[in-house]
Amino acid sequence: MSGVALQQLVPDYIQRFEAYIPSKPDPELKKLYGCDRLYRLNNNENCLGPPPEAQRIIQRFPPPAAAVYPSGDCYYLRTALAETFGKHPDQFIVGNGANEVITCVIKAFCQQGDNIVTADKTYAVYEWVAEFSGLEARLVPLEDFEFDDQAMLERMDDRTKIAFVCNPNNPTGSYWDTERMRAFLDAIDGRRIVVVDEAYCEFVDRADYPDGMALMEDYPNLVVFRTFSKMYGLAGLRIGYLAGSPEVVQTIRKTMTVYSVNVLAQEAAQAAIRDTEHIERTRSMVRQGKDFLGRELARMHLPVVVGEGNFMMVRLPMSDTLAYRRLMAEGVMVRTMTGFRFPNYIRITLSHMEALEALVEALQKILKPPA
Template sequence: MQGQTVRWETLVPAHIRSIQAYIPSKPDDVLRDMFHCPSIHRLNNNENALGPAKEAQAAIAAFDPAAAAIYPSGDAFHLRQRLAQKFGLDADCFLVGNGANEVIAFVINAFCQAGDNIITADKTFAVYEWVAEFSGYQSKQVPLCEEAFDAQSMLKAIDERTKILFVCNPNNPTGTYWPEKKLRAFLEAVGGRQIVVLDEAYAEFVEQEDFPDGMKLLHEYPNLVVFRTFSKMYGLAGLRIGYLAGSPEVVNVIRRTCVVYSVNALAQVAALATLDNEGDHVANTRTLVREAKAFLHSELTTLGLHHLAGEGNYMMIRLPLSDTLAYRKLMQHGFMVRTMTGFRYPNHIRLTMDKLPVMEGFIKALKAIL
């Protein structure tokens, strides 16, 4: 029987037709068969090599399977109360989402309408750009300056239709950051005319004294929105839970666009347990990252490979070959990395820090493919 003809050109908006869908990596079992390797070290997504904190692991193990039949707290009530206690803010200053990607969409859809634009950097976390464009809004990408966000160029890019400025601090993938003095100057220059989103997904990894704490600035800047996540430092990437914080007024606006019940019960339980005793987990993770970076810096310098290792649990390496070719060759040795052409860094790979034996294995594989 002949099927009906669908007129996609009339159904699909032009801005959607112009977007290429993101293709995630295949599961490990499929990849092992594809690349004929017995095991895979995933060094591509900046996950915590230590996994969740022991308190979170215990909470996950104790989760009652019968509770899976019951809808979770629609607004993550207890978690918001705990976050309020941790940061000295009101619970209504927090909104929890199904990972950072969801809260990005909440903010953009809360403030943008047809003809509006957002501003961010050209080499940063790409989801700000993607969400804006598939929502039908313009995304302006300002070039980095010395691998960092360029505050003055971002300010110059503002026009009458600019609604939101996104700053990733520290930046993914460069690891550069704005110190508190620079961030304050930027916020003063914006002057409340636009929303400023400060994405602090990797803030817990930073040990520099001049690194700003966005949560403490919320009292002074009512147009500031801060993103945090449980995926990176806290090792809950598989449960998909992140949150934003802002003034009660701005969060009340954003809440109108959010989807209730999007954060599952197990994620909320694990996140709550994580906050009960995070000190040791953070310290141990920072030690792992510090040791891995020191080892890799020495090895990569010996190999004559330029690398950028700022803040965060990752670094970028420039290779004398295509990043996609390097990906395939490294996969044959069981090491998955992030190709960086999509981040506008051709011939670069981004590498997640892991335990020293894994880093030693990566260097051995890198030498083999070079």
């Protein structure tokens, strides 16, 4: 097929869209940057791994079971989620990572000419899915590193179908409290779907943090996203879910691809959701890391943006992409923030002390003035 013929088949909005290029596997990166070990502080993974019972399920997985299709609708996991949150199993949809359920919500409610509203500096997949679906993503600037609720309401029109709110926000860690979230939902007044992405909710230990699972009892247009990738350490198995009112979830279910979640992910997630001790261990590690990095970065006079979640942002006196390359040579991997529209910032996952100490040492080295 010639380039001209292919171009005629590709919609304009796909031609304009830039594909996301993932990083190379760790062994390739170590060869590329000449380092013999690599601390991963780039993807907000939980270095403690999955909860103990989930680990045992993974270790005991019988290889012959790989030949059998998984539950097409994650029946037992949805039942476990319903028991955990006091809802009906049909109020949950499980996907191959949260990205799949994001896509399904947009497919379920949006058509050509519609738009979504979200922040300009947040988890980018809301924007990406809208754009490669031929829809408009209306991006509202953050205000003091927080979602601007009033500005979001002002950007909405008759073709706005969905508002996406990341709470707490990745990458700034800011969050709306219960009062602010209710006021936003009241202003929407059921006229649009409101998606609240609570991917990092298990890291939050604040009395005023809103529980989306409880709020949806009063707001049937509310859809809540959660994931097993962050707190529960199952990022490699790719499993996330959404919850909502029966009517809304039934609509979204029409756009789902069955059998997309593998059997090992389903079984590990069933064990993980019940382990509250794992949450406390992880929160303790994150608090320790936050305190340590806060002190060390202050000594280095580096501004930080830190809130809820297992991450923080740091503003550097150099290009974030240059800092990435230099830190990689020291065996420390961070996330550059230019792609999040925060140039010269890096995002750091709050991990175990050995990794954070290596980061501080590496930062001191790359920021040291030349002799």
